[in-house]
Amino acid sequence: MTYIDGFVTPVPRDNRAAYEHHVAQAAAIFADLGATRLVECRGDDVPAGTHTDFARAVALTDDEDVLFSWIEYPDRATRDAAGAAMMADPRMAALGMPFDGKRMIYGGFDGVMVSDSDGTNTAPGYVDGCLTPVPAAGRDAYIAFAAESAQVFRDHGALRVVEGWGDDVPVGKHTDFARAVALQDGEVACYSWIEWPSKDARNTGWQAVMADPRMADRDMPFDGRRMVYGGFLPVFDQRMGADA
Template identity: 55%
Template sequence: MTYVEGFLVPVPSANKEAYKKHADDAAPLFREFGATRMVEAWADDVPRGEVNDLWGAVDAAEDETVLFSWIEYPDKATRDAANARIMSDPRMKEVGATMPFDGKRMVWGGFESVCDEGQGAGTGYIDGVVMPMPLDARDAYARFSAACAPAFLENGALRVVDAFADDVRDGKQTDFHRAVHRQDGETAAYGWVEWPDKATRDAGWEKVMADPRMTGQDAPFDGKRMMFGGFVPIVDR
């Protein structure tokens, strides 16, 4: 199953093109280090929440945009080896010398996929989600995801990925645990749905919500603390 390095990034809205160049420059190096895909997606339809949301997860300012991004690896060992190389490769130091965002508020962590259905080729729109998950609910989450995925894929989605926290650490200012308002006995989950475009996503969600397979599903997490939003990929390598 896919191993995911997931990120939430606060970027000044005026720095969109600078951030895209920064990511484009880094992508070939991550691929050289063993990554199979790198995606950076710019906020398009990200609602404000009553309890928490993706804006608050990165302490975004009014003039900033939140990005939902990830790097895929074939397994954790490849990801760990890649991160070791990233820390020592002089080319990565050059790329990171002038970051067009506040790295102190970047949220990141490693996740093991529990569901990976469909193919992401032709992705033009992404629904990203981050949620709290009981530590003992990994199997229940996998069953829930497997039961829901067909409804998305048969109603226009290209790919559905859900992943369970594996290497998610506490940060000094922001992190996934703070973002989901983690309680005792919980961790975080990270996932996304890929669509060909926003119109297909909007129409697809109406059908998904009316799909009888979605009714009666017992979600193994607190939906009131689930954060989600729609994003447009600006880098997909």
């Protein structure tokens, strides 16, 4: 089963080029350590929320963009080994950090639902990213809800839908996934995304999804008021390994 390291990062707009260079260098290291894909997406249509949002999640400043990114591994064992090796890799020590790492939020997630439209590994032109607080006792209901929703999204043009269940999600000093979704006792933070061919396809697809009768009158097995969501433009997408 896919294992995911998910990140949300505040990056100064003046550092866009430096950040993308940083990511390209890091991707080569992660490929050597067993990762199968690394994706970085820059905030494009990221609304302010009443209770939670991506800007608050990383204490975003006016001169920064929010980045939604992830690294995929074949399993947690590979991810854990990569994390240990990374700490000892001199190439990581040599990398600059063109962002405020104290406000970056990160964590490990079980890929509990991965739905591909055609298996062709088509690179997305747009990504919808979500962070969701879900009752731990409602895991099965959430996965079933996600799978049913994924089918609707794929029927209306989505390339891939992935749901990650919080598994190794640390508490941060300044920011973290728990604070991002105002997590309550007995809840788990989930990390998910929808890949689309383009922003136009995403906008058209969402209109069709909202009008689809399969989405009507459904009970959400989570508090949607605290869900964090937004639209992102991919700026880096590297697939590694035999399936790249």
